[in-house]
Amino acid sequence: MTPLIIAARAAVKAGADHLRLGTKDFDRLLAPDREVAFRMYVEIGGDERNVEGWRIQHDRTLGPGKGGMRYSPGVNRNEVAGLATLMTLKNALADLPFGGAKGGIALSTRDLDGEDRAAVADALAEALAGVVGPEIDILGPDVGTGSADMDRFAASWAKVTGAHSGRGVATGKSLEAGGIELRNGATARGCLQAIRVARKRADISPDVGIAIQGFGAVGCELAELLAADGHTIVAVSDSSGGVYDPDGLDLGRLIETKNESGSVTDHDATRIASIDVLTVDEASIVIPAALQAVIDVDVAESIQADLVVEAANGPTTLDGLRRLATRGITVVPDMAANAGGVIGSYHEWLAAREDRPCDGGHAEKDLCQRIDRSNAAMWDRAESDGVDLRTAAATIAIERILDAR
């Protein structure tokens, strides 16, 4: 089993144990409602390729499945199942009328041009035609996918199924195709809000140093928001490595460098290994915003921060979590920290459903309020029940699902 599904199942178990659920309820919570494995034969760069994929609707008690679609060469059924489980908990915790789902195809995006991507989206629409829909299961972008993929998938799905519009079957679309302005920054905006709640609860000053692993869609925007909030960004990394300045990195120049050269490591700050950004002395808050399972037991042993905020999905292994707990380091779990994206998606979906434009201002206000409410409820529950934040978050999510059954 991959670390991600182990961590996702452990979160469900922690919540279920805390609620003293019987085996029947627990087994039902763990087992996906529906999973589809498929093969697509698609022409990429002039060659016909055989691409394997999965769409897993983990739980649809609270509404249609909702979750991203990733294109990644190493993706497998277990990774998708773990991510779908996490979406179930995340959507329930944010009090959205969505169940949890996720999908993935085993494909490297490195050499895909625009035409290839369109062909992949068309093949995906054929493969998933009867499996997804605005009231069944709604896609969104994830690792390796973006708004152009969602636009094409939505249009192609409408063609294949004969639906009058595909606007409601995928979110994270471009503005022209019915997306919302906020969606691109929604995850980072929600993460900032979760950090603001955590700072108050854990009594952390709003000007402490922060380190971020991952300088992509989430990490880069979050760095800008945190700097504007008064923090010093002391270390960041991307897939090429990390840079570090105990006095604070020059974010404007860093973004310029990243845009010009493709990497943060061309910036003239001290270079360090990518994973070491999470262990620098000057960071009181560290944010994994890149990959899953990066904080293992060794990294957990070296982290100097008071707070870990999981912007990425499943960045901490189960052993890593145990070690952080024994060292007294608080972890704001992914399901609470990175729900901003799916809350933005909810507003995009709602606008499609009601056939109206989406009001970005209203969506952002609701996003902040939902993150405030869900994170406050999690901190309250952890305090009142004497459990860690992940157990508290999973407990609240599971209660909502069971109440709706």
Ligand code: NAD
């Ligand atoms: P992205 O592809 O835009 O960025 C990923 C970043 O991680 C890139 O800067 C990449 O260079 C970096 N990276 C890759 N390997 C690395 C390594 N070994 N060390 C350090 N950095 C490395 O992806 P994203 O959309 O920013 O997503 C990041 C994480 O956040 C993922 O776990 C994703 O599932 C999660 N997430 C994203 C959203 C969203 O709305 N984009 C929502 C919820 C959760």
